[in-house]
Amino acid sequence: MTEPIDVAIIGAGAAGIAAGRRLMAAGLSILLIEASERIGGRAWTLNHDGMPLDLGCGWLHSGDRNPWSELAPSLGFTVDRTPPPWGHQFRGLRFPQQEQREAQAAYAAFEARLRSIAPETDRAADLLESGNLWNGYLEAMSGYINGAELEQLSVRDYLAYADADTGVNWRIVQGYGALVAAAAEGLPIRLDTPVTAIDADARHLKILAASGTIEAHTAIVTLPTDVLASGALRLPAPAHDRIDAAGTLPLGLADKIVFALDRIDGFEPDTQVLGRPGQARTGSYHLRPFGRPLIEGFFGGATARELEQGGEQAMATLALDELAGLFGAGIRRRLKPIAQSRWGRQPFVRGSYSHALPGHAAARIVLAAPFDDRLFFAGEACSPQDFSTAHGAYATGLAAAEAVLDRRFRLGGRTQPTGLPLVEGPRPRGARGAKPWTYPSGTNST
Numbered sequence: 001m002t003e004p005i006d007v008a009i010i011g012a013g014a015a016g017i018a019a020g021r022r023l024m025a026a027g028l029s030i031l032l033i034e035a036s037e038r039i040g041g042r043a044w045t046l047n048h049d050g051m052p053l054d055l056g057c058g059w060l061h062s063g064d065r066n067p068w069s070e071l072a073p074s075l076g077f078t079v080d081r082t083p084p085p086w087g088h089q090f091r092g093l094r095f096p097q098q099e100q101r102e103a104q105a106a107y108a109a110f111e112a113r114l115r116s117i118a119p120e121t122d123r124a125a126d127l128l129e130s131g132n133l134w135n136g137y138l139e140a141m142s143g144y145i146n147g148a149e150l151e152q153l154s155v156r157d158y159l160a161y162a163d164a165d166t167g168v169n170w171r172i173v174q175g176y177g178a179l180v181a182a183a184a185e186g187l188p189i190r191l192d193t194p195v196t197a198i199d200a201d202a203r204h205l206k207i208l209a210a211s212g213t214i215e216a217h218t219a220i221v222t223l224p225t226d227v228l229a230s231g232a233l234r235l236p237a238p239a240h241d242r243i244d245a246a247g248t249l250p251l252g253l254a255d256k257i258v259f260a261l262d263r264i265d266g267f268e269p270d271t272q273v274l275g276r277p278g279q280a281r282t283g284s285y286h287l288r289p290f291g292r293p294l295i296e297g298f299f300g301g302a303t304a305r306e307l308e309q310g311g312e313q314a315m316a317t318l319a320l321d322e323l324a325g326l327f328g329a330g331i332r333r334r335l336k337p338i339a340q341s342r343w344g345r346q347p348f349v350r351g352s353y354s355h356a357l358p359g360h361a362a363a364r365i366v367l368a369a370p371f372d373d374r375l376f377f378a379g380e381a382c383s384p385q386d387f388s389t390a391h392g393a394y395a396t397g398l399a400a401a402e403a404v405l406d407r408r409f410r411l412g413g414r415t416q417p418t419g420l421p422l423v424e425g426p427r428p429r430g431a432r433g434a435k436p437w438t439y440p441s442g443t444n445s446t
């Protein structure tokens with residue numbers, strides 16, 4: 001019989017990796033168990049001709065308070081502080097300055113309505129003005145920001161997001177996904193191992209996978225909400241409210257396509273165009289990111305869903321049509337598609353980032369609540385204000401790790417019903433250590 005490990009971390013994305021780093025540093029025995037053949041989850045950098053391409057997260061949102069910004073230099077990564085090109089149509093192509101100002105004013109007015117009328121309705125679409133010329137533009141923005149239509153969006157949840165406070169967006173030169181993967185260096189990870197169930201009936205947790213069962217004192221579950229809601233992971237029956245909560249925090253869809261550009265003339269570095277400004281069905285194109293000979297297309301919400309359903313070629317076809325509409329037919333010969341994402345088709349992810357359905361903003365709290373003082377939850381959707389981001393995922397992973405350490409502290413080194421042995425970590429024994437032993441009774445509740 002092998003000894004149970006201290007913590008099984010299910011999912012090796014940003015949240016799982018953050019949790020793993022904290023727990024390893026505290027001296028606990030851990031294992032990250034990852035369903036797919038690579039680490040990073042929705043943080044994923046591909047390399048093309050030495051150019052890193054981020055097909056998942058790319059922006060260090062809230063860069064000035066983002067833990068990944070802090071971590072990057074220590075791992076040999078470079079933070080790029082060039083401001084994002086959003087909100088300025090390159091050369092005003094088919095979107096003159098005056099119209100850009102009107103569209104932005106319409107967005108500001110819409111947000112003001114969300115703030116003022118929010119108590120009366122929680123469905124963002126209810127705050128659209130009927131007949132407003134810019135409603136398509138607002139829907140396109142919602143597709144990029146939330147991956148979903150305004151009809152599907154909780155106002156309260158949208159307003160809880162904290163990035164608006166800082167508005168600082170940076171990037172990682174070598175790729176955000178590469179940074180997240182580098183942060184996992186040295187962590188014990190088992191790949192290609194989808195966990196199918198967690199059994200909490202016995203003295204130790206049993207983590208079930210096709211390749212065998214792993215016993216652990218505690219576990220941290222970091223699965224994307226659509227995976228949890230699908231029932232792919234069976235949880236103990238009393239924890240099923242987490243699965244229900246995940247169902248009300250679906251992943252919106254956003255996808256990227258990257259083209260290599262044969263020559264850079266005619267395109268300024270780090271600029272942007274909307275393909276069909278003012279319409280809901282449009283791509284957004286980042287021209288020459290980092291000055292590289294690339295164009296990165298971005299599609300959200302209903303457009304991204306339609307393109308995934310349309311097959312492998314659909315995204316390139318729409319992108320080339322839109323770019324030809326702006327730059328002339330000759331652009332088609334200058335562009336070669338080199339990579340694209342289809343996040344909705346990734347069986348262990350199933351989408352891009354979470355949003356709350358109308359009336360369900362509070363579900364993030366339910367999802368994040370620990371169960372039985374042994375099963376903890378993390379992942380971007382658990383973050384009350386930084387959801388949908390890689391730094392939100394990091395913060396929830398860290399919080400779950402702290403909760404595990406806190407539990408060990410409370411157990412005070414005795415062997416408890418769960419059999420947790422004392423392993424002294426580097427955590428300072430300050431006021432916490434002086435506390436009486438407070439392992440809660442009736443632990444089958446939250």
Ligand SMILES: Cc1cc2nc3c(=O)[nH]c(=O)nc-3n(C[C@H](O)[C@H](O)[C@H](O)COP(=O)(O)OP(=O)(O)OC[C@H]3O[C@@H](n4cnc5c(N)ncnc54)[C@H](O)[C@@H]3O)c2cc1C
Pocket residue numbers: 010011012013014015016033034035036039040041042043055056057058059060061193194195196222223224227232233254255256341343348349351352353378379380381387388389390391393
């Ligand atoms: C196109 C796109 C653009 C984005 N842009 C940004 C951006 O610019 N900035 C930003 O901050 N964020 C962005 N995001 C969001 C960000 O990438 C995610 O919020 C973050 O990476 C989520 O991390 P996580 O650890 O919560 O989940 P994940 O990264 O999804 O990790 C969960 C892991 O669990 C694994 N798993 C699933 N099922 C099982 C199972 N049964 N057993 C074991 N393992 C399992 C998955 O394979 C996955 O690796 C973007 C996402 C996408 C898709």
